[in-house]
Amino acid sequence: MKKLPIPIALSALALSVALSPLSQAEEVKAASSEVVRHALPDSDFPISLAVEIPANKTVVHLSGQVPIAIDDNADANSIRAYGTLEQQTVSSLKAIEKTLASLDLTLSDVYRMQVFLVAQEGKVDFDGFMKGYTQFFGTAEQANLPVRSAVEVAALANPGWLVEIEVSAVRP
Template sequence: MKKTLAALICASTIMGGAMAENIVRTPAPGNFPISTVVEVPSAVKTYYLSGVVPAKQEDGTFGNTEAQTVSVLKGIEAQLKAKGLEMSDIVKMQVYLVTDPAVGKMDFDGFMKGYSQFFGTEAQPNTPARSAFEVKALYLPEWFVEIEVIAVK
């Protein structure tokens, strides 16, 4: 009986460790670079990153939606690296987009051009489950993009 119990405890420990590495991502149809579902085992550590906004460019502006998206994702990447994480560890993303006056509406195409440099690439194929919202404004009127993420390890 003691040997059976010890074997069960050992097996559950091994299985628990294996499950922590088995994050399952269900890709969106048509190669759209998001996951429709991300399954995360309970044994992982979860990180919630607050919304990140763009940094000023060298010219003193924040740039267009694409440039702001790249800036925000680089900021997220730096925060993740500080915690020993990578962009591939992101499982959920919420995106807030404001109307770009140059476009006259939310510039989803510009966002996707920036986003696609970080997700769904050959070098980094992992894609998060993602929502994108158009919002009236962010704190500074020059900000068109804010992104918050959940990452796991």
């Protein structure tokens, strides 16, 4: 490699700095302050592969939310009181939405979700869960997808509950 005389080398360095937009550093800083959601490759399944939370953001963890009774005439310990898994999922997510609103957050701020599902007759109604879930996530109005785990459990605290959902949100 041929060495340039010092004045020419410094001029070249100054020119390269002048041609580099100063906003590039600002863009990197701005990008590092945004939540980054990585899509699942080659999939339209409505969850994220990964979510990056920058160090300057506040993270809020909500306690697990269970469904609210929809049939007050049914035994409070029965599935009939809380409905199908789809109905219970919708009920739980509406309650989460309400709690988030009380904290000045929305479902679009949710970046992580853990779901506990109870099997009926040896099988979890995952389709029913997804019908409820996709009313809130992966819609045109709310396209921010969380990372999510769905775990089958033997039971929850109330024998009528088929789902419990925990979420974590990031304050914008």
